[in-house]
Amino acid sequence: MSKYQWKLSVKYSPDQPRVPKGSSEGGQWTSEGGGQSGPASDWEVVIEEELTAKQFESATGLSQDDLKRMFSLRDYAMTLEYKYVDGEEVGVEVNWGEGKGRHVGSATRYFKEGYYLGEEIRECHNDRLSFHEDYQDQGLGRKLYEQQIETLSEKGYDLISLFADISIGPYAWAKQGFEYDQRSHTNNMALTERTLYDWLEMQGYDPDLYMPVSGFSTTFEVADFDPGIVFHGYDIGNGDVPRYMKMHAGKAFMLDQSGMGHGSWEGVLWLW
Numbered sequence: 001m002s003k004y005q006w007k008l009s010v011k012y013s014p015d016q017p018r019v020p021k022g023s024s025e026g027g028q029w030t031s032e033g034g035g036q037s038g039p040a041s042d043w044e045v046v047i048e049e050e051l052t053a054k055q056f057e058s059a060t061g062l063s064q065d066d067l068k069r070m071f072s073l074r075d076y077a078m079t080l081e082y083k084y085v086d087g088e089e090v091g092v093e094v095n096w097g098e099g100k101g102r103h104v105g106s107a108t109r110y111f112k113e114g115y116y117l118g119e120e121i122r123e124c125h126n127d128r129l130s131f132h133e134d135y136q137d138q139g140l141g142r143k144l145y146e147q148q149i150e151t152l153s154e155k156g157y158d159l160i161s162l163f164a165d166i167s168i169g170p171y172a173w174a175k176q177g178f179e180y181d182q183r184s185h186t187n188n189m190a191l192t193e194r195t196l197y198d199w200l201e202m203q204g205y206d207p208d209l210y211m212p213v214s215g216f217s218t219t220f221e222v223a224d225f226d227p228g229i230v231f232h233g234y235d236i237g238n239g240d241v242p243r244y245m246k247m248h249a250g251k252a253f254m255l256d257q258s259g260m261g262h263g264s265w266e267g268v269l270w271l272w
Contacts, residue, residue: 051082051090059090060111061122061155067092070151073140076104088112091127105131105140116268117182121158124148145176153271160271165264167240171254174223178267187265189215192222199253199260205229210249219267225250236261 057063062070067080076096083091089112096104110125126148131140152160161181164173180187193215200207210227226248233241237258241247247255254262 051084053080053082056082056090056092062111062151066151066155067094070147071107071144072147073104073143085110088114089125103132104135105129107144116159122156124152124157124160126160126162149269149271157271160269162267163264164267167238168255170257170262170264171223171251173267174219174254176269177220178269179219181266181268184266189217192216192219192262195260195262196222196225196253199256200249202260203231203235219265221250222262223250223254224248225253 051059053064064080068078071078071080071094073096076098079095079097081093081095083093085091089110091108091110093106093108095106098104107129108127110127111123112125113120113122115121116123129141129144148160162173162178164170164178180189182188193211197207197211200210210229212225216222216225229249231247231249231252233243233245233247236252236256237260238255241255252261257263
C-alpha cells in the first residue's frame, strides 16, 4: 500500500468543493456544501479539513523541524497549516508575519509520490509565493528557494515543479536551472526554437544570422542567448518590465508575454 493511501480513509469528503490550484487559494476547501455525502468507495471517509503534523509527516516524510528549516525567514513569526488536497497530494500553507499582526508573506507547497516518464519519484510542487510590497526585493524568495533545495535533497525528494509565469518568472526560473516538464505538452525545446526564430523575425532581425546552428539544449541556454542585440522593455509585452530597461535577446524573449514571445511554462528542477 502506498503511504499516501491513508489519506483516503482519513481526510476528505468527495463532494466538498475545492478551489483550483491555479488560483491564489488553490487546493483549499471552500465553505460551500456540508460535505455530508457518503463514501465514494469502500474506504471509510471522515470529513475533516486539516491534517495534523504527525499525519503530514507520515505522508511526506517531512517533520515540523524539516519544515522550519525550509520556511524560516529571519525573525518573522511563521504559521503552518497542513492541507489534504486529493488522492495523491497533501499540502502546507505557510504564513509569515511580524509585530502586531503585520502580514509579511505566504506560500503554498504540495507534496506527492508519483511517476515521471515511468520513473517513481517524490515531488514538491511550488504553487504560490507572495510577499507584501514592503518586504519585496530583500532576497527572501531566494533564501526560501535555497533552504527548500537543501532540505528536500536531504529528505530524498527527486524534483521540485512549478508553473513559471507572473512577472519575471519565465526568465528567472530558467536561470535557476529549471527545465521543461516533459509530462506537459505546453513547452518543448523544438517549439521554443521555432518560436524564437519567428520572434526575432518579428523584431526585425534575420534569425538565420543569429540563431545558433546547434540549437539549444536547456532552458538556461535559451534565457542566456545573447547574439549582441540589445532590447528594451518597450520592445516586449510585459508590464512588469521597466520600459527603458536593457536586455539581451534571450531575456527579452523569455519575458515577452505578448503571445509572440516565450510566455509561461511548466518547469522541473531535479535534485539529484
